[in-house]
Amino acid sequence: MRLTDEHAAFRASVRSFVESEIDPHADAWEDAGIFPAHELFPKAARLGLLGLERDPQYGGEGADHSFQMVAAEELGRSDVAGVAMAIGVQSMMATPSLAAHGTDELKRTYLAPALAGQQVAAIAVTEPDTGSDVAQLRTRAVRDGEDWVITGSKTFITNGTQADWLCLLARTSDEGGYRGMSQIIVPTASPGFSVAKRLDKLGNRCSDTAELSFDEVRVPVANTIGETGRGFQQQMQQFVIERMYAAYSAVGSCERALERTRRYIAEREVFGRPLATKQYVTFRLTELQARVEMLRNHTMAVCEAYLAGEDITRGASIAKLTAGRLAREVADTCIQFHGGMGYMEETWTARFLRDSRLGSIGGGADEVMLQVLARLDGLPA
Ligand SMILES: Cc1cc2nc3c(=O)[nH]c(=O)nc-3n(C[C@H](O)[C@H](O)[C@H](O)COP(=O)(O)OP(=O)(O)OC[C@H]3O[C@@H](n4cnc5c(N)ncnc54)[C@H](O)[C@@H]3O)c2cc1C
Structure with missing residues (x-):
């Protein structure tokens, strides 16, 4: 591309x-x-x-x-x-x-x-008892005339305290597993909705993350997105795009971190010479740069496949898995080559290390990506 x-x-x-x-x-x-x-x-x-x-x-x-x-x-x-x-x-x-x-x-x-940026949206899938295994979610929407009556809770929801509406995944029938779920728009001004708790986090600290509670929240059935009962399948498609966001942004964050670290090692002197004269240090950064470029080539190829209307589940899972792991390695290496300064809160490396850790957990943990890929490879994952 x-x-x-x-x-x-x-x-x-x-x-x-x-x-x-x-x-x-x-x-x-x-x-x-x-x-x-x-x-x-x-x-x-x-x-x-x-x-x-x-x-x-x-x-x-x-x-x-x-x-x-x-x-x-x-x-x-x-x-x-x-x-x-x-x-x-x-x-x-x-x-x-x-x-x-x-x-x-x-x-x-x-x-x-x-x-238009006038309303803030959030995606509400994860629950206190289930995250990776989306098919086990328990928040229920029971039909009463032309309304859904929603009861349950969601957690780790980004934009959770500021959201004007949620794209909620809830169970709308008694069928088990991935059947009988629907995506429903829930305005947060609805009676019965509350932010149970704003959560304190290791990284991404300026992003508000919340536990949300639904106590007989009434919203019109007309707020259902797409087909009733197809919510799981629709959410899986939405997750694929979410995973590409994680991979694209990791490409940018890793590239900038490596640029900054290259500048630092050119200036910092150890044993009377710039740190950049140490072959181990430059080779390590160069190898990571090469791997970031490989990741970018992959994400661009997935982007191209998506534009061509192809199913990108496999490519997106590879991208998310690789990006999460690579970002952790880049963050750890950058902090290492900054020495004690890298460990200081005043240096960008500290926040970067904390922020990067989420990539292997949020939006489907590394192991969930491996599970998707193993299944596509015909393994009994
Ligand atoms: C900062 C932050 C923001 C988030 N934002 C949102 C949001 O906006 N909306 C939303 O719905 N959710 C959000 N999440 C939730 C996130 O998607 C989940 O945390 C993630 O999917 C993992 O689910 P879990 O935390 O329940 O972990 P669990 O499902 O309890 O899994 C724990 C660990 O078990 C391992 N594991 C899981 N499955 C397998 C497997 N099949 N094989 C082997 N090992 C496995 C993994 O290492 C995993 O990390 C957010 C999370 C965080 C931390």
Whole structure:
């Protein structure tokens, strides 16, 4: 896949947005444990960042997925992963199903304001008792006339305290396992909905993460996204896009970390000479750079396959697995070559190490990616 001058110009504008609208506030937002999504998202929307691939009819940009890839890479270069993740939730995790399967009415009411950055969206799948095994989720939506009555709880929900609406996955029939689930839009202003707890985290600290409670929350059946009972399948498709977001942004974050570390070793002297003269150090960074470029080649190939309408489950699982592991290795190596300074909170490496750790857990742990891949290889995983 060849990127064009148009991609390069777009990349430059996203980089400038990150450098002017996100990075200067990174420390303050990290300390606060939250960033002001309702202030930042309209600015992101003005650049088209929240609806790149969406239909212009609902305020989207009508661009193709390759621009989403470029945006995610650039967001990954930010000083702070939490904001990038929140923007990723809004654009690539909570809204793709609605855009693909929602009714015109639902899209006008929920998608359009989300694309404009006026409303904050969250994706609510994980529950206190089940994360990796989505088929075991227990939150129930029981039909009463023209309403769903929802009871249950969700946890680790990104944008959870600031969200105006959730793309909720709930059980809508007594069929077990992956059958009988539906995706339902739940406005957080609904009576019976509450934020049970804002969660304190190792990294991505400026992204608000919450446990959510549903006590007989009543929403119209018309808020169902797509087909009732097909929620699991629709969510699996949405997860595939989510996993690509994780991989694209890891490419950006790793590239920037390696650039910064190359600069550091050129300046830092040990035993009377720049650290960069130590072959072990340069070879190690060079090898990691090569692996990041391999990952980028893979993510670009998956992007191309997606644009061609192919099933990218396998490619996305490989991308997510590789990105999660590589980002951890890059973060650990960068901190190592910064020595004691790398361990200091004042150096970018400390936050990067904490933020990077999520890649192998969130949106499907490494082992879940391996399970998907083993099954595709015909193994009894
Ligand atoms: C910061 C953060 C933000 C998140 N944001 C969201 C969000 O916005 N919306 C949402 O719905 N969820 C969100 N999550 C939840 C996330 O997707 C889950 O944490 C993840 O899917 C793992 O589920 P779990 O935590 O229940 O771990 P578990 O399912 O309890 O698994 C624990 C560990 O067991 C291992 N494991 C799991 N399955 C297998 C297997 N088949 N074979 C071998 N080993 C296995 C893995 O190492 C895994 O990490 C977020 C999580 C975090 C930490």
